[in-house]
Amino acid sequence: MRETSQPMVDKVAIIGAGPGGLATAIALRKQGIDAHVYEKAREFRPVGAGVSLKPNGLRCIDAIKPGLVNKLRRLGFQVQRTTLKTSTGETVWTTKTPINSKDKELTFAIWWWHLQRILASELPSEVIHLNHRCVSFEQNEKTVTTQFENGKTVEVDLLIGADGINSRVREILIGDRQPTxxxxxxxxxxxxxxxxxxxxxxxxxxxxxxxxxxxxxxxxxxxxxxxxxxxxxxxxxxxxxxxxxxxxxxxxxxxxxxxxxxxxxxxxxxxxxxxxKRLPLQQWSYGRVTLLGDAVHGMSPGGGQGANTTFEDAYELAECLYNFPDLKTALANYDKRRLQRTVVIQNYSEKMEKLAYKSIQEQNKQSEQNFAEFERWLFDYDPKSESRLKPWKEKVVI
Ligand SMILES: Cc1cc2nc3c(=O)[nH]c(=O)nc-3n(C[C@H](O)[C@H](O)[C@H](O)COP(=O)(O)OP(=O)(O)OC[C@H]3O[C@@H](n4cnc5c(N)ncnc54)[C@H](O)[C@@H]3O)c2cc1C
The missing domain is CATH 3.30.9.30 (D-Amino Acid Oxidase; Chain A, domain 2)
Structure with a gap:
């Protein structure tokens, strides 16, 4: 624990105003950190499709900003029954309320644009800088300098790459290129x-x-x-x-x-x-730069976890910056908390994506039962409980 209530970093630049970047900015500003978000888009437009918000992600949003989940829920929608049909229209089955009753209030879908808009509205408008495409950065022991396509630069204590699956920050930091x-x-x-x-x-x-x-x-x-x-x-x-x-x-x-x-x-x-998807990394943070969300663990949409794990990242990063004595230890602990869990969720998402293309008979064979225990571990993630940091029981080799 730090012995002072002063934030460990004063100025933070977050690249990307997606759900991850915006949620992180909200969490860091709450701690008194001067966090700014830099987004390449010239304006926020009604883009994207539906995004599923699940208990693990929503509990993290709630911990970041109490009351925000209710604002999102008002614009979201919860299905009460699910039907499986063949492409020619025959109904195979219909189930009522596929959601565990414990999680009922914590599962709904929302338009990506509404999600972005509501998160952005929680920040002072002057800390969101549109038309700022990050092109490069350089760091030394004391600072990180980020350059934007529009010719501007900013100097900060910490740079967070929340710039999505084609992350420029990741490309510079790790040296790998296209997603897989x-x-x-x-x-x-x-x-x-x-x-x-x-x-x-x-x-x-x-x-x-x-x-x-x-x-x-x-x-x-x-x-x-x-x-x-x-x-x-x-x-x-x-x-x-x-x-x-x-x-x-x-x-x-x-x-x-x-x-x-x-x-x-x-x-x-x-x-x-x-x-x-993004291939898993052994380490997410180097010096004064770290990654979050799709930039580090972009995954197949099959598990409906892209945005949800990103909210977990945002919560844990802010928590580590608040609780550990110095930046190096905070970022090392952030990596430690997130690495195994996100790899396991990436693997699950890939399995669910593949399952979607199997025949209905095969899908029925690999029944929900197979995933029930795993999904409890996944959805039970709760910032209020230390047990959230318990790894999934199977060993993961990265
Ligand atoms: C426009 C858009 C629409 C989407 N729609 C859906 C959807 O409908 N359903 C769904 O399930 N998932 C959608 N996703 C993906 C989903 O939101 C992510 O999986 C998840 O929320 C992870 O969020 P993120 O913040 O890590 O990354 P993202 O949501 O990808 O956000 C990254 C942000 O960084 C910005 N950015 C990228 N490169 C740079 C750069 N060099 N400099 C500055 N800014 C940069 C992007 O414009 C974007 O706003 C969408 C993503 C985007 C970008």
């Missing part, structure tokens, strides 16, 4: 709710040949669709019109209402992305 392609492409969009496809409180999973889709309501008359297909190589279309044409082609043998929904989706709103 996981073998599937994904397309997502937010559209007006369509009652011919799903009930107002229903999540729908649809399985086809090497293809999969998830649909769920997002509230305010909107719904999210997210489609995926296995591809040996990743390929991104050059224009919005070509993206839409491609999705229609890949799903052409699917039931009519789905094709109609894709047909009526504004091409510009369809996000196309290769599913990628």
């Amino acid at each position: 392609y996981s073998g599937s492409m994904c397309w997502r969009a937010i559209v007006d709710y369509r009652d011919e496809l799903l009930l107002p409180d229903e999540g729908l999973i649809i399985r086809g040949e090497k293809t999969a889709m998830i649909l769920y309501p997002l509230g305010e008359g909107k719904m999210n669709w997210s489609a995926g297909k296995l591809f040996p190589e990743s390929f991104v279309c050059p224009s919005a019109a070509e993206v839409k044409f491609r999705v229609l082609k890949e799903f052409s043998n699917w039931m009519k209402p789905i094709l109609q929904m894709i047909e009526e989706t504004d091409a510009e709103s369809i996000l196309e992305a290769p599913i990628c």
Whole structure:
């Protein structure tokens, strides 16, 4: 424990105004640290699709800023039943409330843009610097100097790379380049709710040949669709019109209402992305620079844990900066707390992603039972309890 209530670092630069960067800034400013967020986008726009927020992530948000979860919940949506269908429309099963009742209040989906907007609104506007793309940084024993594409520089005590899966900070810090392609492409969009496809409180999973889709309501008359297909190589279309044409082609043998929904989706709103992950690192922090979120442990969306583990990082980093006597020890402990857990969750996410493309019979065989114990460990993560730092029982080799 530090013997003074003075923060261990005065000035912090956080690269990236995604969920991770914004949550970290909120947590650090609460400690009196002058944390600023630098974002490459010129403005916050209504982008992204639905993001699942789960008990482990939401408990960390609540610990960072009590009351914030309620603000998010007001704009989020919780499904009450889940249905599995074949691509031609036959129902395989329907379950009511797939969520453990203990976690009921702590699971909902929200539009990525709403999440970003609400987190940003918790910060003074002058500490979020848009149109600041980080291009490089240099550090010495006393300071880190960060350069931006617009010619500006900042000098701080600590630099945090929360700049997503294609992190520039990681590239400079570690020296590795592109994220690793996981073998599937994904397309997502937010559209007006369509009652011919799903009930107002229903999540729908649809399985086809090497293809999969998830649909769920997002509230305010909107719904999210997210489609995926296995591809040996990743390929991104050059224009919005070509993206839409491609999705229609890949799903052409699917039931009519789905094709109609894709047909009526504004091409510009369809996000196309290769599913990628980041290979685990032995160490996240070097000197006065550290990483967080997708920048360090970008993972397949199958486990719905990208944003949730990022909130865990934000909480633990702030906690370590508050509780340990010096920066070196604080960052070493941050790495220690996060390394094993995030690798295990990356592996789980990859398994869940692969499972989505297995036949329905195979999926039923690898029943939920297999994951029940693991998911308790995953979702029970609670900042109020020391037991959150207990590693998963299986050894992980990085
Ligand atoms: C635009 C966008 C939309 C997304 N939509 C969804 C979604 O709909 N559903 C879902 O499940 N997940 C979505 N994700 C991913 C999801 O939010 C992340 O997995 C997770 O929340 C981890 O958050 P993060 O803060 O680590 O990274 P991210 O959410 O990726 O945020 C990183 C931020 O850093 C900024 N940035 C990148 N490079 C630089 C640089 N050099 N200099 C300055 N800023 C930089 C990016 O613009 C971004 O705002 C989206 C990510 C982005 C960027």
